[in-house]
Amino acid sequence: xxVLIAGCGDLGTEVGLRLAARGQRVVGWRRSPERLPTGIExxxxxxTQPLPPVPADTDVVVIATAAxxxxxxxxxxxxxxxxxxxxxxxxxxxxTPRRVLFVSSTAVxxxxxxxxxSEDSPAESTAPTARLxxxxxxxxxxxxxxxxxxxxSGIYGPGRTRLIDQVTGGSAVLPQExxxxxxxxxxxxxxxxxxxxxxxxEPERMYLGSDELPVDLGEVLRFLAAELTLPEPPAGxxxxxxxxxxxxxxxxxxxxxxxxxxxxPTYREGYRAVLAGDGVRxx
Ligand SMILES: NC(=O)c1ccc[n+]([C@@H]2O[C@H](COP(=O)([O-])OP(=O)(O)OC[C@H]3O[C@@H](n4cnc5c(N)ncnc54)[C@H](OP(=O)(O)O)[C@@H]3O)[C@@H](O)[C@H]2O)c1
Numbered sequence: 259x260x261v262l263i264a265g266c267g268d269l270g271t272e273v274g275l276r277l278a279a280r281g282q283r284v285v286g287w288r289r290s291p292e293r294l295p296t297g298i299e300x301x302x303x304x305x306t307q308p309l310p311p312v313p314a315d316t317d318v319v320v321i322a323t324a325a326x327x328x329x330x331x332x333x334x335x336x337x338x339x340x341x342x343x344x345x346x347x348x349x350x351x352x353x354t355p356r357r358v359l360f361v362s363s364t365a366v367x368x369x370x371x372x373x374x375x376s377e378d379s380p381a382e383s384t385a386p387t388a389r390l391x392x393x394x395x396x397x398x399x400x401x402x403x404x405x406x407x408x409x410x411s412g413i414y415g416p417g418r419t420r421l422i423d424q425v426t427g428g429s430a431v432l433p434q435e436x437x438x439x440x441x442x443x444x445x446x447x448x449x450x451x452x453x454x455x456x457x458x459x460e461p462e463r464m465y466l467g468s469d470e471l472p473v474d475l476g477e478v479l480r481f482l483a484a485e486l487t488l489p490e491p492p493a494g495x496x497x498x499x500x501x502x503x504x505x506x507x508x509x510x511x512x513x514x515x516x517x518x519x520x521x522x523p524t525y526r527e528g529y530r531a532v533l534a535g536d537g538v539r540x541x
Contacts (some may be wrong), residue, residue, distance in 0.1 A: 260285055260313040261455070262304055262355075264344050265323025265336075267412065268292060271359065271481055271540035272448035273320055274298040282455065285313055288418045289421030295541045305340035309347040316353050318455045319344065321346070321398075322361040325387070333387045337394035345401050357455045362409045364440060364466060364469055366392045368502025372438050374507045377464040382415045399463060411468035411508050414525075415532060417539025418522075422532065430491035437475040440508040442466045443522040445537060454520045465513045471524040472507035478525050485533055 261277050263270040266286030271294060274284040277299040288312070291300025303310050305323055321344055325336040341360060348355065365388040366381040381392055398405040414421075425429040442450075450467045476493075483490050513522075522528035531537070 259283065259317035260315050261320065262312065262316050262320045263298070264303070264319060264321045265284055265340065266291075266298065266300070267322065267445075268417075269447055269451075270320065270322035270541045271295065271298065272444060273322070273451045274381065276448055276452045277318075277456070280452070282318075282456075283313075285316075293446045303503060305343055306335045309343055312351040312353045313345050314351070314353060316348075316355050317357075318325065319348070319355050319358045319362070320451060320455065321359070322451075328387060330390060333390040333487050337391050338397060341397050342401075345398070349396065354404070356404060357406060357461070358404050358461065359406045359408060359451060359455055360395060360398045360408050360484055361384065361451070362395050363388070363391050364409045364411045365433075366395070366409060367506055370506035372505045374509045375466070375506045376493065377462070377466055377512055396413075405463065407464045408451060408454060408467050409442035409465070410447050411442055413444050413447055414441050414528065415539070416535075416537035418444065419532060421478060422486075422529070425479060425486060425488060425491060430479050431485070432476040432479055432491050432493040433474075434494060438443060438472050438505050438507055439475050439478065440467050440472045440506070441525060441528070443520075443528040443531070444539075446520050446522050446528075449521065450518055451514060451517070455529045458516050461516065462512065465512045465516070467513060468508035468510045469520055469525065469528070469540070470510065470514075471521055473525055478529075481526060482529060484534075485530065 264287045265289045286298040294300035311372045322335045325332040357538035368383040
């Protein structure tokens with residue numbers, strides 16, 4: 259059986275390597291397939307263009323593209339057009355995978371004033387980019403009964419060190435008010451995808467992927483400074499920038515109820531691993 263990863267970057271590659279380790283044949287579609295490691299068969303494909311043949315025994319498709327910029331055009335092409343194109347290619351080649359998983363984002367939620375959001379909360383962000391991600395989800399769910407959407411919160415991990423860099427570079431500032439942040443370590447995001455496509459027999463249509471502890475940005479910055487034996491950052495602003503898309507706490511209990519366990523249940527275990535240099539970011 260083949261797993262096809264459409265848009266095989268950092269997260270897709272980690273998923274692919276884990277699936278290959280479980281005996282799956284993994285094909286990765288991207289514009290620069292030469293960057294893929296051994297274990298993933300790279301195929302040159304631009305998801306906004308006519309696509310190469312889909313392997314006839316494709317059992318699972320994971321769509322994990324990312325937009326090349328924060329413009330509406332980039333989001334439409336990376337999410338809405340790419341998802342539609344992948345579904346067109348499956349139809350064209352008469353392939354019906356058991357599961358098609360779309361990697362989405364909790365950015366589809368608007369401002370909840372710091373309240374909890376679950377899969378059942380209305381995904382009504384007014385940000386044009388977030389609406390396009392939601393549109394891609396809708397395309398998937400409308401066109402296939404085998405579709406699953408996984409909405410991830412902020413991915414951190416090897417090479418994704420924005421907050422660490424702010425603390426070490428001295429630009430971190432503790433926000434004056436509680437600023438909720440939600441995150442998931444790249445490896446837990448990859449493990450959650452593998453779990454949903456291989457281990458859950460009848461997955462739900464929608465899951466939230468975020469660790470078990472939404473946390474105030476100030477607490478994370480203080481923790482990082484302490485771990486790095488640096489002075490606490492000064493108070494007074496919004497060092498992480500404004501909370502993009504609004505304040506909320508992401509509840510991932512449905513994912514856990516499906517049998518998934520986090521290796522990095524909170525930012526503490528995850529950032530300690532990043533600071534220890536565990537893992538690599540895939541190019
Ligand atoms: N970053 C976050 O905090 C965050 C939060 C929530 C959800 N997510 C989601 O997580 C997913 C994966 O993110 P990531 O970190 O793995 O991103 P990434 O490393 O940038 O990988 C995305 C890959 O998609 C490929 N791609 C982009 N446009 C393409 C196109 N037109 N045709 C073919 N391939 C294309 C790129 O490869 P080529 O350049 O070789 O084509 C790239 O390697 C994305 O769906 C993103 O929306 C991210």
